[in-house]
Structure formats: structure tokens, C-alpha cells
Amino acid sequence: MLKESFIAPTPNDAYKLAIQKYGSIDNFKVIKASQYKDKDGKLQSEITIEVDEDTFKRFAGIDEEEALLEEISILKAKMDRMKEVLQPKSKDNSKLDEVKNILIKRGLNESWVNHMLDPFAGTQVAEDKALLLSFVLEEIEDSITISKKPIDKRVNIFVGPTGVGKTTNLAKIAAWCIKKGVKSEQIAIVNLDNFRVGAYEQLGFYAKSLGIDYYCVDNPKDVQNLMYQLSNKELIFMDSAGSSPYDLDKLIRMVDVYKQSSQKSSCVNLVISGASKYVDLKDIYEHFSFLNIEKTIITKVDETRNSGNLIAFLLDTKLPVSFISTGQNVPDDLQIATKRAILEHFIGEVNGK
Numbered sequence: 311m312l313k314e315s316f317i318a319p320t321p322n323d324a325y326k327l328a329i330q331k332y333g334s335i336d337n338f339k340v341i342k343a344s345q346y347k348d349k350d351g352k353l354q355s356e357i358t359i360e361v362d363e364d365t366f367k368r369f370a371g372i373d374e375e376e377a378l379l380e381e382i383s384i385l386k387a388k389m390d391r392m393k394e395v396l397q398p399k400s401k402d403n404s405k406l407d408e409v410k411n412i413l414i415k416r417g418l419n420e421s422w423v424n425h426m427l428d429p430f431a432g433t434q435v436a437e438d439k440a441l442l443l444s445f446v447l448e449e450i451e452d453s454i455t456i457s458k459k460p461i462d463k464r465v466n467i468f469v470g471p472t473g474v475g476k477t478t479n480l481a482k483i484a485a486w487c488i489k490k491g492v493k494s495e496q497i498a499i500v501n502l503d504n505f506r507v508g509a510y511e512q513l514g515f516y517a518k519s520l521g522i523d524y525y526c527v528d529n530p531k532d533v534q535n536l537m538y539q540l541s542n543k544e545l546i547f548m549d550s551a552g553s554s555p556y557d558l559d560k561l562i563r564m565v566d567v568y569k570q571s572s573q574k575s576s577c578v579n580l581v582i583s584g585a586s587k588y589v590d591l592k593d594i595y596e597h598f599s600f601l602n603i604e605k606t607i608i609t610k611v612d613e614t615r616n617s618g619n620l621i622a623f624l625l626d627t628k629l630p631v632s633f634i635s636t637g638q639n640v641p642d643d644l645q646i647a648t649k650r651a652i653l654e655h656f657i658g659e660v661n662g663k
């Protein structure tokens with residue numbers, strides 16, 4: 311025997327449904343009748359009948375084989391629905407690829423971009439360009455580091471390739487410290503770059519206009535003597551040349567001496583141009599890494615349309631950024647680094663501005 315239920319608003323209507331299906335009361339037996347409230351609070355009546363298999367098939371108008379096929383097709387439809395739920399909802403990754411291309415074209419590292427965005431492939435997020443971009447920007451914002459205080463050591467040395475903006479930004483930063491309340495008599499500027507034509511005069515000019523004492527040394531012994539001489543100064547800024555292997559060797563020896571004589575209260579600042587390519591930035595970083603770089607100062611952000619290179623470098627090295635130089639004007643074109651300031655250019659670039 312098979313059991314079957316009929317549901318209607320009243321017991322009488324439920325009963326009528328059973329008669330409608332099986333023709334006469336003689337073809338089935340009512341074994342249960344009950345009432346309940348459905349999810350909308352409406353009263354429903356349910357009757358359960360018993361019917362033998364032959365009658366069921368006769369009135370259903372199907373033979374056994376058909377019943378089986380029907381059952382299989384119902385199961386198949388059910389499985390398809392389950393697959394739909396389990397499977398990624400979207401197969402269209404064209405927007406995802408578009409976003410990846412924009413980011414890579416703007417200088418971000420391809421493997422980093424893939425690592426960030428591939429998990430979204432085939433999902434609904436993959437169809438939303440704005441969502442994908444904001445996800446990546448948030449990841450960048452979380453991962454880059456800003457130094458807690460831009461200047462927190464007594465002796466600060468500026469290293470980096472020639473022409474990157476070490477001398478001009480040293481002057482801007484010294485001016486910023488004066489603005490923040492350090493007396494100019496409490497500051498000293500030291501030039502380790504006295505070989506280059508004009509290097510002495512350039513920094514000397516800035517020092518004089520800021521009222522800061524200015525010194526020039528070119529060997530480790532003189533560095534040591536000068537550090538003793540300047541022991542009463544609150545803040546010391548050191549400029550360097552250091553591009554050729556000879557310069558670098560000398561710089562390493564001088565920095566070694568000044569680090570020893572300044573008893574750990576010293577900081578090596580790597581000055582890099584925000585307009586440089588990723589591979590060049592990595593080369594520069596490796597070139598100067600012997601000096602234990604603590605912070606980085608980014609210059610020439612006004613000169614680039616591909617700041618993704620810089621961001622890729624910062625994501626890679628995790629170097630804390632202290633200042634950002636936005637132009638040639640001394641002392642005005644200088645900002646304290648913020649994540650926003652670093653991302654601002656990049657956001658403009660990825661949005662095609």
C-alpha cells in the first residue's frame with residue numbers, strides 16, 4: 311500500500327482533491343485527518359489516504375518504467391540545483407582580467423596581483439570592477455608601513471643614488487624640524503659628499519639660509535672627530551654621494567664610524583625616486599642594504615604616472631616611509647608620509663586620471 315496526503319483550506323476540500331484524483335471513495339481509504347497552521351498563520355487541513363500500488367499507477371497514468379524515469383529526472387534536477395549552489399556563480403572572468411591588467415600596467419607585481427585576485431575567479435565578485443579595485447587598494451593600505459615618527463633619531467644620514475633628491479630633501483627636512491620647534495643652533499648639517507662639483511656649495515647654501523652649522527668631512531677619522539665635536543647638538547643631518555663602488559665602500563666605513571660614535575641613536579634613510587622602475591628600486595635597495603636602512607624617503611612623486619612600481623617595492627621590502635617629496639621647492643614641497651598620500655596617486659592612476 312502507498313500513502314498519500316492532500317492539503318486544502320478545509321477537510322472537505324482536501325477530501326475532494328483525493329476524490330478528484332482517484333475517481334471514487336472506493337479506490338482509497340482515509341487513514342488520517344488533521345489541521346495545522348501554515349507559516350503564514352492560515353489554517354490548513356490535511357488528509358492522508360492509503361491506496362494500493364496498482365490503483366496508484368492506474369490513476370497516475372504511468373507504468374513502472376515511466377515512474378522510475380520520472381523519479382530519475384526529478385533527482386537529476388535536484389542535483390543540478392545543488393551543483394549550481396556549490397559551483398562558483400559566475401564563469402565570466404573578463405572584468406577580473408581587466409582589473410589585473412590595469413594593476414600590472416600601473417606597475418604592481420604580476421604574481422602579487424594574481425595572488426590577491428585569483429581567489430575571486432568564477433565568483434560574483436569577479437564581475438564587479440569597483441569591488442575588486444577597492445579590495446586591492448585596501449590590501450595595499452594594510453601592507454605598506456609608515457614610520458611612527460618621521461625623525462626619531464639624533465643622527466640621520468641620507469643615502470641613495472645621485473640625483474634622487476638627497477640634498478634638497480635634507481634641507482626641506484631640516485626646515486621642517488625647525489618649524490616643529492627645534493632651534494637651528496641645535497642642528498648640524500654634515501656633508502660627506504665633498505667630491506662632487508657644486509655639492510659643497512649646494513648644501514652650504516641651504517644650511518646658511520636656515521642658520522644651521524655646516525661641516526664637511528671625507529674620511530672615517532674626521533667623521534669620528536666631528537661626532538665628538540658635535541656631541542652637544544640635538545639633531546645631525548648627514549648628506550652623502552655614494553654611487554660608485556668606491557663611494558659606497560667609503561660610505562660604509564664612514565657610516566660605521568658615525569654609528570659607533572652616535573651610540574645607536576642614528577638612522578639610515580634611503581632616498582628613492584617614486585618615478586623609478588621596480589627593478590631599479592630593488593637594485594638600489596640591495597646596493598645600500600649593507601648600511602641597515604631603517605626608513606625611506608620618497609621623492610619625485612610629482613613626476614610619475616606609474617606609482618605601482620613604488621608600491622610593489624614598498625610591499626616587498628616593508629620599509630617604513632617617513633617623508634614624501636612632491637616637487638622641487640625647498641622647503642615647501644614636502645609631506646609627512648601617510649598611507650593616503652602614497653595611495654592617492656595610485657588611485658588616480660588606476661581610475662585613468
Ligand SMILES: Nc1nc2c(ncn2[C@@H]2O[C@H](COP(=O)(O)OP(=O)(O)O)[C@@H](O)[C@H]2O)c(=O)[nH]1
Pocket residue numbers: 470471472473474475476477478479609610611612613635636637638643
Ligand atoms: N620634480 C621633482 N624634483 C625633485 C624632487 N626632489 C628633488 N628634485 C630635484 O632633483 C634634482 C636633484 O636633487 P638633489 O637633491 O641634488 O639630488 P641628490 O644628488 O640626491 O642630492 C634637483 O634638481 C631637485 O630640485 C621632487 O620631489 N620632485
Ligand SMILES: [Mg+2]
Pocket residue numbers: 476477478503509549550
Ligand atoms: Mg646631493
